[in-house]
Amino acid sequence: MTFALKPLNFAVAAALSLGATAAFAQKGETVKVAWIDPLSGLMAPVGQNQIKSFQFMADYFNKNNPAGVKFEMVPIDNKLSPVESLNALKSAIDQGVRYVVQGNGSGVALALSDAITKHNERNPGKEVVFINYAAVDPDLTNSKCSFWHFRLDADTSMKMEALTTFIKDQKDVKKVYLLNQNYAHGQQVSRYAKELLARKRPDVQIVGDDLHPLAQVRDFAPYVAKIKASGADTVVTGNWGSDLTLLVKAANDAGMNNVKFYTYYAQVTGTPTALGADAAGRVYFVGYGHHNMGGETAKLMSEFKTKFNDDWYTSATYHAFALLSNGMAKAKSTEPLKVATAMEGLRFKSFNGEVEMRKTDHQLQQGLYIAVWQKTDAKNSYSVENTGYTFAPVKAYDAYVSSTPTSCQMKRPSVQ
Incomplete structure (x- = not known):
């Protein structure tokens, strides 16, 4: 399925392409998304920028998205540690979170992907989906690929x-x-x-x-x-x-x-x-992007700088919510198994051209x-x-x- 989307009009275009019933099947439902990355240590400045980016994009998509849901970020500091990340994952699951995003450190991503896959095998009906926005070890979509893991960044x-x-x-x-x-x-x-x-x-x-x-x-x-x-x-x-x-x-x-x-x-x-x-x-x-993309992307960058006096450079945060909301609209559900299945093979036009979540390995092609x-x-x-x-x-x-x-x-x- 291809969605013809444009920045700032993405959600509207997707909703029209799906049809009103599918698009708003979950209208008003709150979807919690755990962000598990560093907010302390030498890499804290990176993490602080990225959680602001996710919150900024959540607010943007909450105004209008094809599934009609509301996204709520749940930030957890993992101190760039795989062990701390697994503790954070348990805390998120205990809070009822069913969607996790992470990107800083492939060692962390590998640990999370393995833990989430095992959790889902043991807990049918309580599955968790992992959206990886920046961890780029190719193994994550090759020898260690998982149905529950989706990568938004181009790999190494x-x-x-x-x-x-x-x-x-x-x-x-x-x-x-x-x-x-x-x-x-x-x-x-x-x-x-x-x-x-x-x-x-x-x-x-x-x-x-x-x-x-x-x-x-x-x-x-x-x-x-x-x-x-x-x-x-x-x-x-x-x-x-x-x-x-x-x-x-x-x-x-x-x-x-x-x-x-x-x-x-x-x-x-x-x-x-x-x-x-x-x-x-x-x-x-x-x-997959740069600071002078122009058009509506430039407006988003300007709004982010005005609000935070910082740069919005992790534009994969846009793709995270575009993928999730389109997947939920297509699935007519926020249940992770149905949404993950719906996200496989999704294509849409974005700030860097047409992108596709390749079904064979869940690696975004862009x-x-x-x-x-x-x-x-x-x-x-x-x-x-x-x-x-x-x-x-x-x-x-x-x-x-x-x-x-x-x-x-x-x-x-x-x-x-």
């Missing part, structure tokens, strides 16, 4: 497909240093970068490949010294949060202004401010962008973190470019 391999397709044509990239966090995502970034660069640019040398502890390093000067000593002209990193903010700060402090950074998360809280003017033209990120840090101008006017600089798009890729095959063998429960 998909983003690296797009990034290396772009790098392939950058003739100044000759010596690459890989620096990543030592957990599932960072390890996968290193692996896919080496594999795909070898295939697309066999002339490129990998002159360094380091992993460091997640959210523990406070001084990246030793790593920057190694990058400089290697003679690298390019750094490829999947770092996020404080691990990227402190890395670029150390690079700036060391005067490393002749090296380009190709990142996954340079747009995330704190990093843009750390980039400053010296990084203009040298720092790129790959993602277009990706490459954007570069630069001074704002007439065409790219959004000032990120009020710096006077922005991420301007330099390349857009249709979904097929970054789409990757899956080994998922989905085990589906029967719908009663």
